[in-house]
Amino acid sequence: MADIVFCLMTVKDIDQVVEIERGSFHTPWSKEAFVNELTKNPLALYFVGKVDECIIAYAGTWIVHGEAHITNIAVHPRERGKHFGDALSLQLLQGVAKRGVDRATLEVRVSNEVAQKMYRKLGFIPVGIRPGYYTDTCEDALIMWKDILKVKEDVHK
Secondary structure, eight states, rough: OOOOOEEOGGGGGGGHHHHHHTTTTOOOOOHHHHHHHHHTTTTTEEEEEEETEEEEEEEEEEEEETTEEEEEEEEEETTTTSSSHHHHHHHHHHHHHTTTTTTEEEEEEEEEEHHHHHHHHHTTTTEEEEEEEETTTTEEEEEEEEEEEOOOOOOOO
């Protein structure tokens, strides 16, 4: 795997993040949504992953009452399959743990088996279904939770 460097997302990163967002999701967030997250949402924490100064992945979460609600994790389509998503997810979990977070949750499409496999590797467990959660397709979401205090250090095995 190429060397990836993680840092907090800044407003300057948003154009590259939106490009990844558009290549990753049926209903992508707008540039304005990311600007609002970084400038107006005190609960938000976002990281980017860079290879040779180019953003190839990003992840975000809201920290609410000691819990992290992961909002999005995406890797540029040309960089998928290289474990960058694993590494970035681990960085995000370590970042929230350093802020005193006890647990993390997320929703993932029931059809997204690749993401579910990654989340299970990170220690997330399925706990329920949100029927019709994704408004673009009315697809159900699998709800997953994780105890942050047990973050695995090596997810590449």
